[in-house]
Amino acid sequence: EKSLHHHSTHIPVSYDWPxxxxVNNHNTFKTWFTVSENKRATQLAEQVVDNPQQGLNPxxxxxxxxTGKSHLLQAIGQAALLTCKQDVYTIHRDELNKIMSFDHSWSDVFAHASMLIIDDIDAAVDDEAMANILGNVIDTALNxxxxIIVSSRSMPDNWPASKLWDILRSGVRTILSQPGAGSLMSYARNLAVNKSVVLTDEQLALIVTHGEMGWRATKNSLTKVENAINNGVELLDNSDVYNFLNDIQSESVTAETIRASESVEDVADRLIKSVVDVVYSEQQLGGIEFNTTLPELSDDYEVPELLTDQLIRSDTEFIESQIQSKLDNITPVAPSVIDVNDRDKHLVAKMTRIVQRDHAKAAEILTDLDMxxxxxFSQSNYQIASETDVLVKLEAKLLKLAERTAGASVEGLIEIADELRSLEHDLITAGANKLDTDQGNNHELDSYVPSNDWNIDDSEIAPEDLVAESSIMIPIEGVLEPHPEGVIRTATLTPVTNITSGEEE
Structure with a gap:
């Protein structure tokens, strides 16, 4: 065993700084929440804790x-205290200037140290002298x-040239991004479960989106809601949570505050007046006030007839209307293409009413929909008017043809038949154009399926097999041109069997 006076023995030296x-329970891995934005950084931190002084240095x-940089640095330091027997030193950004006046040997400081943690080290990069001294300190610690575990808001490649820049640009870097809404929702749900606070996904979404979105803001808002629930504040729906987070006093709270300031005599007087003067009814909103003067009863006064059937009928209709409204509320609605998936509903904050700041946005959206x-509607009206004009013209032509039919000869009937085919062609053409417009490029051949065997191996078929022996291939020369008279229509001639004398066929 070595003696304390041996030349190779290092006697620990204590300094006020660093x-x-x-050991404490603040900012440890127990309170660290891993999401996709910090997953890679968490993996590297766990590797440092499991294998300290064996890689990933700096x-x-x-x-x-x-983004959680300081929390993760403190968590690594607390874990290192439990696994290593040597000291763990920490330096914050507001303490970096002390390095300029430190007169002791850094070798003595790091003689019994296992880790050096520097938070926001980029605060020293603009001071060349401080950056060079800090770089020499880190170089001594590495030797x-x-x-060395440090945090920074910028990459070392973007720093001015110095000893610190030269040392850290070769270190292992990992980026922590700002948490998204989904990650903050998971974090808020985990905090609520740990605090035994029951909140819906919509209420958690209001907590996450309140103020500046971030880890600290989410935790503070949830703690505020937890404190309110523990103090007896009723947060029944999303509006209550929204009003509480924004310090908006609801009408019920205001009424309770006014009643609390009333005296006992005022409360008694108000209750007596409300009971005596008003009879509340579900059919008459606001109650029924009895302010009319009672008539004076005379000898000829007759008691009005009580219409029992009418009262029963009105009560029945009222009950049926109430039941129907309840059934309408619980009747399931067919899903829509714009419905949010169940797994993404927690990302949407549902409000029972539009807040003041969303009035302009809602008006703009509704205006666009209205336009x-x-x-x-205008396009549909124009199309209907156009088609109506075509039909009216065709109807007028048919009426004229009907008038000509009565006294027409055989040649006239043939002409009428040709004109009828022309009108039929126009009508079919108009319908076909409408069908093509509605269906776009859909054709029957796109969905045609042959009825016979069609899965044929083309490797066993030669081009000669596709030509019939009796067929004659006649090449077409030139380009086909349309007939100069347009569409050629044929007429059907029916022979007359009985011919009267003097009439030619």
């Missing part, structure tokens, strides 16, 4: 504010196998 990390966590609907 501070040695002590390790640099890069990320903006409120003594001290694990689009009006445009569609």
């Amino acid at each position: 501070r040695s990390l002590v 390790l640099i966590f890069v990320g903006e504010s409120d 003594m196998n001290v694990h 689009g609907i009006d445009e569609q």
Whole structure:
């Protein structure tokens, strides 16, 4: 066993600075929440804890504010205290200037140290002298196998040239991104479960989106809601949570506050007046007030007839209307293509009413919908008017043909038949154009399936097999041109069997 006076024995030297990390339960891995934005950084941190001073040295966590850099650095330091017997030193950004006035030997400081943690080290990169001294300190720690863990808001490649830049640009880097809405929802749900607070996904979405979205804001908002629930505040729906987070006093709370300031005599007087003067009814909103003067009873006064059947009928109709409204509310609605999937409903904040800041947005959306609907209606009206004109013209031609039919000869009937075919062709053409417009490029051949065997191996078929022996291939020369008179229509001639004398066939 070595003696304390042996020349190779290092006697621990204590200094006021840098501070040695002590064990506490603040910012540990127990309170760290792993999501996709910090998964890679968490894996590297766990590897450092499992194998300290054996790689990933130096390790640099890069990320903006409120991404969890400081929490992860403290969690690594607390875990290292439990696994290593040596000291873990920490330096914060507001303590970096002390390095300029440190007169002791850094070799003595790191003689019994296992890890050095520096938070927001990029605060020193603009000061060239401080950056060079800090780079020499880190170089000394690396040579003594001290694990260096630092955080920064920017990549070392973007720093000015210095000793610190030269040391850390060769380190292991990992980026922590800002958490998204889905990650914050998972984090809020985990906090609510740990705090035994029952909240719906819509209420958690309001908590996550309240104020600036981030880890700290989500935790603070959830803690505020937890405190309200523990103090007896009723948060029944999304509107209650929204009003509470934004410090909006509801009408019921305001009424309770006014009643609490009333005296006992005022409360008694108000209750007596409400009971005596008003009879509340579900059919008459606001109650029924008895302010009329009672008539004076005379000898000829007759008691009005009580219409029992009418009262029973009105009560029955009222009950049926109430039942029908309840059934309408519980009747399932067919799903729509714009419905949110069940697994994504927690990302949508549902409000029972539109808040003040969304009035303009709602008005703009409704205006666009109104204009689009009006445009569609105008197009439909124009199309209906066009088709109506075509049908009216065809109807007029048919009526004229019907008038000509009465006294027409055989040649006239043939002409009428040709005109009827022409009208039929126009009618079919108009219907076909409408069908093509509605169906686009859909054709019957797109969905044609042959009835016989059609899965034929083409390797066993030669081109000669496809030509019949009796067929004659006649090449077509030139380009086919349309007939100059347009569409040629044929007429059917029916022979007359009985011919009267003097009439030619």
